Amino acid sequence: MAESVHLLKLCVGAESVEDLIDWHRTHPSPFPTGERRHVTRMWPKREAEVTAGGSLYWVIKGVILCRQRIVRLDEVRGADGILRCGIVMEPEVIRTEGAARRPFQGWRYLEAKDAPRDLPRGRGTDSALPEEMALALAAIGLR
Template identity: 35%
Template sequence: MPLSMTKIAYRSAGVDALRQWVESGAEAHMTTRYLPKRHAEMIGGSLYWIIEHAMVARSEILGFEQREDGRWTIRLAPRLILVHPRAKRAHQGWRYLEEEDAPPDLAPGDVAGDVLPIRLVRELGKLGLV
């Protein structure tokens, strides 16, 4: 199974802003300084977005390309898939995420209010309850 990664959506005000950016074109591009050593395993995996100390959504990883300035572009599918929020501490850069540690996708009906708010997930995570 493909390997995934986590990344903080540091410029997004929330899930709606992240969705607007990811779904604004044919592909979404995110840059990183270093190519992940396990990048070949990540194609077909997902980038799980962290907002307010919780993994809340994912985007499929399409590939990696080196830029002229030496940095790397991570090519993402133009679709944001919401997942069951899971508490996740902040970190710099990205981190690998194995499939068994990834939160499940939300079913279409779940987005209507059956899911805990992100801030509550974060607080429950601090208490070790989620």
């Protein structure tokens, strides 16, 4: 079985983890199971590793703050006829320790050893640093 690898993606338009959760609440899932799908242009070449327990880690305002477990990758044909990758994820948003990331386009691979740890479920809004402080430090390049 392949080792897992994660994907890293900017959560454009979100100011906080709550914004992502609210977006999920206000935009119904296209699947009866409640899974979420994010469509992206490029298909991961390391598909077997991504689907072997990988997650999509969301970068919000320059800081990794949460993740969603990847269920599968679907082919999605856009209205323009171009085939794209639909990253299908579990609906649960899991908060993680904050980890700063510089802006980038598209998505990047994130090796399991480099992924921030999940926060304990009972402390869902806690982190090693409060979210606002992690964002402020990332903004000035200190985290």
